[in-house]
Amino acid sequence: ALQIKDLSFQYEGSTTPALSGINMQINYSTINLILGGSGSGKSTLLLSIAGLIPRFIPGDIKGKILISGRDIHKLEQKEIPALYGVVFQDFKYQLFSTNALYESAFYPSNLGISRDETIKKAKKSLRMLGIEHLSDRTPSSLSGGEKQRLSIASVLSGGTDIIGLDEPFTDIDSSSRVEIINMLHNLSKNDKTVIIADEEVILPERYDWVFVLKDGKIINQGRANTILNYPLKLIESGVKPPDLTLLSPENNIHNLEDLYDYLKASDIKYKNKKSRKEPNLRPVINISSVFFSYDGKTDVVKDVSLTIRKGEIFTLLGPNGSGKTTLAGLITGFLKPQKGKIEVLGVNPSDIEPEKMCRIIGYLFQDPDHQIFSETLFEEVAFGLKIQKLKQKEIDRKVKTYLNYLNLSGLEGEDPYSLNKGERQRLALASILALEPAILILDEPSTGLDYNEVTSLMKTVIELRERGITVICITHSIWLALKYSDRIALMKGGRIVKVGAPETVFTDDDALNESGVIRPDITSLAIRFGGFARSAGDFFENFEWRGKDKLSHLHRGLS
Template identity: 30%
Template sequence: MPGGERQHPLVYDRVAYAYRGGEEAVRDVSIRLEEGKVVLITGPSGAGKTTVCRMANGLIPHEFKGRLAGSVTIAGRYDSRKLSVSALSKIVGVLSQDPETQLFNPTVEEEIVFGACNYGLPVETIRERTERLLELTRLKPHRHKNPHNLSGGQQQSCALASILAFDPLVLVLDEPTSNIDPIGSQQVLELVARLAREENRTTLLVEHKIEELADLVDEMIVLHEGEILHRGPVREVLEHVEYIDSVGLSVPQVTLLCAKLRSAGWPIERLPIGIEEAVEVLAPLIDREALSRAPQLPPRRVQHGEEEVVVEITGLSHVYRDGTRALSGVDLEIRRGEFVGVLGQNGSGKTTLVKHLNGLLKPTEGTVTVAGLDTRKATIAQMAQTVGYIFQNPDSQIFKMKVGDELAFGPQNVGLSEEEVAKRVREAAGDLEISHLLEKNPFFLSKGEKQRIAVAAVMAMKPDILVLDEPTTGQDFKRAREIMDLAVRLHAEGQTVIVITHDMNLAAEYCDRVVIMEGGRVLLDAPAREAFLARKKLEASSLRPPQVTVLGEALGYREAWLTVDEAVEMLGASGGV
């Protein structure tokens, strides 16, 4: 291919698109992606990010019908309107937001080699790339397993490896790490950036994780309501950090912290984007000795102080039919009214553990008692009235053809009156801001909207115990906080909340107690402030503390900052102006 054609392998020229029957999802978007460059597109839910991805390999306009204006050109000569999706897939590798829909082979290894074999790569090249990708994505121990028996994060890694294996000219990744633990997420993003440079591959990356990508991408584009709001080098764009934060994006904590301090009058000229840089900026401005003597921060919310144990797990082990031992001798107690985070790397046993709480799984060994019910003997219907479980993948939970019917299903099936069912549907839809979707087919909505529908369907049941398995997957930071704020409201009313999450910032901000899983066992069970200072145990489970926690340690604070606002408060008392 001539050099001129490769110079801009993917070009969007004044593109606008409206789905059938809807308003424009994107308008007047022009992007020229250079060879070997990594471009980050970020923005709040509904900004048009997934629509931009679908244009890259012809899903728009061939599979999704609507009004398309402007043009998308691939490899300098292919018009996306004129080349089929199958033909474009050889040039543009796309990882969708939901990787499970892309996995169909019986084993992980066969999934990875499938595309490469079909596109005729040499056998030895396929072998070498497969072994390398299995290693890099931490899937080597699972090479002979069915991909659908893996955790959500492992499925995401498998789908990514299968695309990288056939060496596309352009790589388009729609939130490729939304289900992956923090250290694994960082490794995957570093792998994508490194391969882009080493193999001269143009990469378009849609992500909310600006903090992890700040040093890895060449350009950052912020979409908002279908239009480009800001674009340029990451540092230049992040000068607008407070505005970007206000539209619902998760920006680097140290950047936001320093922007807030600068607004308060601190002499900060250049906003940092990493922890080391933040230490250099802040250390000369504070009294580190005074900071080291600063008192411990108070609890962030009223603690219920209940003594009643509502979840009692004793000697729990679980072995799946394929022989995988997911849990080994777990002992755990949760009291009524606690707000507990269950954290750990992909495959550590988190989801397996909480699926025992509502009877979806039964113990291989040991016992699980929930609100006095032995889950080995109770029916799933009995457990559903006590434990509300929100799945990691909303497609595993949604089955009705109308959103309103989905929300009404649970209350109807426990015998509530029509009036009470309608009331609960209205309340749950209002809380999750999906009232306008009640007549829609949920299968045609975005993953973020589906996630909110799944949450609302469980909320309508008003269970005593709420289990949220990665409830913020596919959500921007604003939506994620809204879901967690709703959980806080329920917790304030006395509900017990158990959250599985890979988002350490949200876990630190919302969870009072943290249970860290590793290798099917409980590695650490401690209050959140104590847990996020246990660096070695966090790393053992592929986790890392929030940026502000690490910054506080580096500046000499002896406790743990868990949020940006806490850091602002403590630093304000120790210098600056």
């Protein structure tokens, strides 16, 4: 289906190649995974296959890309979508039509065929993705998972047999992730070839072949169960391996049932019988019976009551459209509830002046580029301090302190957009922390970051908690919520389903089912052995079994 020979590419103005010596072959009717961290070249590779590089994104390209034996560099751009279609990382920007049917019909409508044939192809594509019932819905009214399916349908509607997807699971909830990857697997069994670029291994058994990229080069490739035998190499590449892999890499066991049988036969015992006590911390946010509606008709926050405490990491977890971000907007005072009461440090947030509120609550957006606007790192961090009318000497001191704290020291005079996304996120966080707020809200902090960047960010968050700052985290990432949260609120349909420590929330099957949150295999495994684990490292610490010592080097490496 696809052959790439000695492909190299360097962006115009760059001093280093984004891709170097790429050789790969992908067969028809397979599902393939390209793994790599930030800057590994995954997106560049998908855009190169689509012919968008170098036609629309300039640079120096060498090598050959053959799709069904045809050299794409000898084809006109309009010929390529019939052979290969790509769904971009931010797939929402590919949707522009007034309803789902017209969105799916856009590509075939440009093929010079009749209207009836166009609609037939569009409906077939929607049906293939299981969303034909959404034909009359506007794309903006769909959930994240539904938008993702529509993006895929709109690419497939023209008849292409090969589709590439760039980090397709980033902004969708856990249930939608599983549904979409299963759907893509089914497509591969029905004469479609699927290529997924990602920073995390989800359902590894679904993939026929895996490539690992680092610094623009393929450093490993093979079947998933072979690649997963080297989890430290994946982590070094910015990839999060499945937790189960970290418990038996030398035994080549990568699924829950087989690992359960192996550990049971190895006389496993739960050694940590102590239940973690919730600290008795002072409340800083009180929410009582709050309702909110954008249109005055449909409540998107319904009868929510919560208490959030000083110095805890409190996570709002739930599917797309569950009300997480809206609730955060109510806490900041950007939105006002129609019913109920909210108090932040004993005061209604809507009554607090903005210049004072920024010293109480800091908000890190999902995309740091939405809050970075200055020409240098120094000016970015200094901006809020100047609004506070601090003396220049104090501004200089705080800018230096917080750039150093976020590992950005020495870059004061640089353009923020010369940084990678992880560095820009740290810059945005530095500008917030310089104002020394009591409460920090993180909106989807893992979006666009690889595993190592997320881990680095969350280490900073833990340090902030230790300093007494309250952190509210809004996320779809179950592993992140489970590993780092002191307490979690499950949300669904604007309501709070369950609140408590991870040990409480993730042992409540009814609450998880109601909120559509899928319990990770590592936690299910621990529960089956009478214990609890937030992560593979937690499991390793909490359990003893025969042969555990063989994994000690792995977990030392992880720490």
